[in-house]
Amino acid sequence: GAGVSQSPSNKVTEKGKDVELRCDPISGHTALYWYRQSLGQGLEFLIYFQGNSAPDKSGLPSDRFSAERTGGSVSTLTIQRTQQEDSAVYLCASSFAGAETEAFFGQGTRLTVV
Amino acid sequence: QKEVEQNSGPLSVPEGAIASLNCTYSDRVSQSFFWYRQYSGKSPELIMSIYSNGDKEDGRFTAQLNKASQYVSLLIRDSQPSDSATYLCAVPRSNDYKLSFGAGTTVTVRA
Numbered sequence: 001g002a003g004v005s006q007s008p009s010n011k012v013t014e015k016g017k018d019v020e021l022r023c024d025p026i027s028g029h030t031a032l033y034w035y036r037q038s039l040g041q042g043l044e045f046l047i048y049f050q051g052n053s054a055p056d057k058s059g060l061p062s063d064r065f066s067a068e069r070t071g072g073s074v075s076t077l078t079i080q081r082t083q084q085e086d087s088a089v090y091l092c093a094s095s096f097a098g099a100e101t102e103a104f105f106g107q108g109t110r111l112t113v114v
Numbered sequence: 115q116k117e118v119e120q121n122s123g124p125l126s127v128p129e130g131a132i133a134s135l136n137c138t139y140s141d142r143v144s145q146s147f148f149w150y151r152q153y154s155g156k157s158p159e160l161i162m163s164i165y166s167n168g169d170k171e172d173g174r175f176t177a178q179l180n181k182a183s184q185y186v187s188l189l190i191r192d193s194q195p196s197d198s199a200t201y202l203c204a205v206p207r208s209n210d211y212k213l214s215f216g217a218g219t220t221v222t223v224r225a
Contacts, residue, residue, distance in 0.1 A: 033213060042217040043158070043202070048210075056210055091157055099206030099213040100146045105157040 002026075004106035006092050012112045013082055021077040021109045025094030032075050033095075033103065034067060038088045046090075049075060050098060082113045115140050118205050120216035128224050133190040135219050137203030140184070147179055147186045148204040152218070158202055162188060193223045 005024040013019050025032050034046040045059040049069045060066070064083075069075040079086055089110050095103040121136040139147075146165055150158035164170045164177040164186065176189040186205075190197055203216040 031211070035215075043215040045212060045214070048212055050211070056212055089157075093213075095213075099211040102148065102160055102163055103204075103213055104160060105150075108157045 004092055004094050004104055006090075006106035006109050008109060009107065010110045010112075012114060015084060015113055016081055018078065018080045019082055019111065021079075021090050021092075021111070023075045023077070023092030023094075023106060025073065025075070025092070026104060029094035029096050030072065031095045031098045031101070031103070032069060033093045033099075034075070034077050035091045035093070036061075036088045037091060037108075043091070046077070048099075079111075082111075084113045087111055087113045116216075117141065117207065117214040118203055118216040120201075120203050120219050122219070124220040124222055126222045126224060127193050129193060129195060131193050131223075133193050133197065133221050133223070135188040135190075135201050135203075135221070137186045137188075137205075137216055138184055139186070139203075139205040139214075141205065141208050142181075142184065143208035144205050145208070146206055147177070148213075149175075149177060149186075149188045150202040150204060150215075152200045152202060154199075190221070193221075195223045195225050197221060198223050 032049040149162040200218040
C-alpha cells in the first residue's frame, strides 16, 4: 500500500479481555516501530522490529504486552487481560532501513478499555 | 539526561511571524534528525529531515543542525493558523537504532 495501515482504527473492549492491533507497513520497509500515546502525552516507545527480529523489547510496559512480526511485513501487538490504563492511541511506524531513515506513521488505533 | 529535549511550550505567535522550535539531543553519534508535526487527534507527520550541519529549507520550514552543540532547530516562517500543531523532534539512538522523540512543543498561531 501507499502508506502504513493500522487496524482497527478504534477498539472498545471490556477490562480483562485480550486485544490484537495490526500494523501493515509500507512495502519494502524493514524497520517497524510501535509507540503508545496517552491523551495529551508524548510518544512512548514500545518495541522495534528489524525484519522479523525485535532486538529491543524494553519498552513493553508489562508481560501482558507482546508483539510479533511475520514475513518481515505485518506486525501484531497483543495486549492480554486489558486494564483501563491501557487506554491510549497505539501508533505504528515503518522505515526503509532502520531509525536512521525516515519513518512514517499509520493513523493509529484508539483503544478504550471500559 | 533525556535523549531528546525540546523547549517547553506552548508557543504562541501571531500570524505572519516566525516560530522558532529548539531541540537538543544526548547521543553525540546520531547522524539523522527529524521533525514531525502532529495535529490534535492525528498521528505524527514527517515534515523535515536533516543529516548535515547547516540549514535545510523546504518551503516555509527551515531546519538547522549543529552537531557540535548537539542542537537542531525548526523555523516556521510566515506562520499560518494551519501551522498550529505540536511539533516533535526525533533522533535515532546510534547503538540500537531506537527512534527517540522529544515531548513536543505545541505551537498556536494567532490570526
